[in-house]
Amino acid sequence: MACHLEQALALMVSTFHKYSTKQGDRFKLNKAELKELLKHMDEAEYQKIINDLDVNKDEEVDFQEYASFLACVAMCFNDFFKEQHQKQPRKK
Numbered sequence: 426m427a428c429h430l431e432q433a434l435a436l437m438v439s440t441f442h443k444y445s446t447k448q449g450d451r452f453k454l455n456k457a458e459l460k461e462l463l464k465h466m467d468e469a470e471y472q473k474i475i476n477d478l479d480v481n482k483d484e485e486v487d488f489q490e491y492a493s494f495l496a497c498v499a500m501c502f503n504d505f506f507k508e509q510h511q512k513q514p515r516k517k
């Protein structure tokens with residue numbers, strides 16, 4: 426059985442390809458594919474994310490742009506967990 430990190434990476438890659446293969450270039454997310462991937466976001470959040478994700482402004486999100494985004498999200502989650510941990514009283 427794969428370790429947690431391998432499972433997380435496999436999910437990250439398979440999620441990208443699950444949506445990127447639906448239309449057009451199978452190795453890039455176009456706006457419709459990205460919108461479907463992020464379907465639980467409202468329009469304003471979605472627009473901000475697509476603007477941030479599409480670094481080279483070609484109207485599509487390639488795997489490098491997607492991976493960079495996930496790295497940023499992971500760092501934000503890590504900061505959140507560190508803050509939460511620091512707020513908790515120390516156990517003796």
Ligand SMILES: [Ca+2]
Nearest residue numbers: 479483485486
């Ligand atoms: Ca792009």
